Amino acid sequence: MSVEPTAQKAIQPLDVDYDAIRSSSPHRMVHGTEAWLIRLRQQAINVWTAVQAYRTPSGIRAVIARLKEHRALVTGGNRVKKLVRVAGRSHWRLFIPANTSPLHVPFLKGELNRLVPHNSGGHELAVVFLSVTKKCPLKCEHCFEWDNLNQKEVIGPEDINRMIENLQSIGATNIAFTGGEPMVRTREMAESIRRYKSKSQFWILTSGFNFSATNAAELRSAGAHGVVVSIDHHDALLHDQFRGVQGSFRDAITAVKHALDEGFLTAISTCVTRENATREYIDAFMEMAKSLGVGFVQWIEPKAVGHYAMKDVLLMPQHQAVLEQALLDYTYAEAYKDHPLVVYHEYYQRKLGCFAAGNKMVYVDTDGDLMSCPFCHRKGGSLLSDDFRQSLEGMRTAGCTDFPSVIG
Numbered sequence: 001m002s003v004e005p006t007a008q009k010a011i012q013p014l015d016v017d018y019d020a021i022r023s024s025s026p027h028r029m030v031h032g033t034e035a036w037l038i039r040l041r042q043q044a045i046n047v048w049t050a051v052q053a054y055r056t057p058s059g060i061r062a063v064i065a066r067l068k069e070h071r072a073l074v075t076g077g078n079r080v081k082k083l084v085r086v087a088g089r090s091h092w093r094l095f096i097p098a099n100t101s102p103l104h105v106p107f108l109k110g111e112l113n114r115l116v117p118h119n120s121g122g123h124e125l126a127v128v129f130l131s132v133t134k135k136c137p138l139k140c141e142h143c144f145e146w147d148n149l150n151q152k153e154v155i156g157p158e159d160i161n162r163m164i165e166n167l168q169s170i171g172a173t174n175i176a177f178t179g180g181e182p183m184v185r186t187r188e189m190a191e192s193i194r195r196y197k198s199k200s201q202f203w204i205l206t207s208g209f210n211f212s213a214t215n216a217a218e219l220r221s222a223g224a225h226g227v228v229v230s231i232d233h234h235d236a237l238l239h240d241q242f243r244g245v246q247g248s249f250r251d252a253i254t255a256v257k258h259a260l261d262e263g264f265l266t267a268i269s270t271c272v273t274r275e276n277a278t279r280e281y282i283d284a285f286m287e288m289a290k291s292l293g294v295g296f297v298q299w300i301e302p303k304a305v306g307h308y309a310m311k312d313v314l315l316m317p318q319h320q321a322v323l324e325q326a327l328l329d330y331t332y333a334e335a336y337k338d339h340p341l342v343v344y345h346e347y348y349q350r351k352l353g354c355f356a357a358g359n360k361m362v363y364v365d366t367d368g369d370l371m372s373c374p375f376c377h378r379k380g381g382s383l384l385s386d387d388f389r390q391s392l393e394g395m396r397t398a399g400c401t402d403f404p405s406v407i408g
């Protein structure tokens with residue numbers, strides 16, 4: 001454990017009725033005929049977008065073949081039968097814009113271009129994690145920015161805007177503010193979102209710190225799209241001990257409540273340690289997520305970087321097998337149709353190869369430098385530089401050693 005045992009012991013249970021901290025506007029899971037009709041509309045949009053992108057029967061056939069290959073690898077031919085309905089929009093993947101969003105077709109064209117290149121435009125990047133501060137009051141066991149936390153800030157509000165402009169010049173569907181704790185820069189984020197929201201969906205990735213009702217309302221009125229709150233145990237005390245600060249569980253579930261109340265697409269992100277990679281734990285955690293009312297839960301595997309550097313924390317195949325079976329159950333089984341959808345990037349990347357390294361996703365650290373992902377601490381050039389495109393290209397060429405490409 002990275003947090004000192006004495007520090008852990010200093011964190012005591014709080015007298016809080018956590019069950020009372022719930023939103024009156026939980027996300028609604030949609031299935032059956034309603035979901036089928038939404039999917040039908042989606043398929044029509046997919047086909048029409050492919051026709052526009054390729055314009056020839058051979059191009060369309062080629063991309064359909066690649067899509068089928070991908071689907072077979074990831075789902076074994078199963079179809080996701082449930083969707084998340086929020087603010088009049090439907091979502092079956094966290095970072096795919098709803099099919100009624102103007103960003104949906106540029107996103108789709110970017111995805112198709114990665115499978116079979118075309119010349120019809122589209123976004124180059126699907127998701128960018130943009131760190132906007134080094135400041136954070138927490139001391140999480142797994143923090144990948146640990147060595148940079150609470151140092152002197154390098155980037156300011158104008159740098160943030162410049163980075164967003166650079167990203168939008170090549171098309172970035174989702175820009176997720178992270179840190180440090182991005183909620184220490186609520187005003188700056190709101191101003192940037194207000195200015196740039198027409199070309200990207202903006203997300204806040206937060207521990208829950210400072211995610212008050214007022215700040216949630218300000219970000220929502222600025223045009224922010226989604227919120228991902230980190231919760232690392234369904235037990236309040238164990239979460240607080242993992243995060244190194246008493247009261248962080250209360251703050252996290254309060255943030256979830258405010259995010260849902262404001263109509264954000266809301267998810268929980270959780271680091272699943274070896275200790276927690278059991279079916280009993282996963283089921284208990286997913287029950288909590290359902291009771292909170294979120295539409296998605298993201299599972300992240302621990303990596304030996306940052307606060308976990310040099311530590312033996314990687315999940316073993318037996319742990320991954322538990323998570324992978326649970327992923328399939330929570331995605332396809334009738335018994336879990338009302339539970340949130342699960343996002344498990346490592347599963348998909350083991351099947352399809354790395355999504356990051358400038359491919360569809362990239363990470364920008366607290367110095368404004370490009371990195372393949374939050375866990376690969378190799379800098380790949382500055383996003384503030386005029387030649388950031390070459391830096392991205394260099395990352396794509398270098399690729400990823402953790403998840404070698406399985407299928408293009």
Ligand code: SF4
Pocket residue numbers: 136137138139140142143144145146179180181207
């Ligand atoms: S993981 Fe996030 S919340 Fe935790 S210490 Fe690091 S920056 Fe702060």
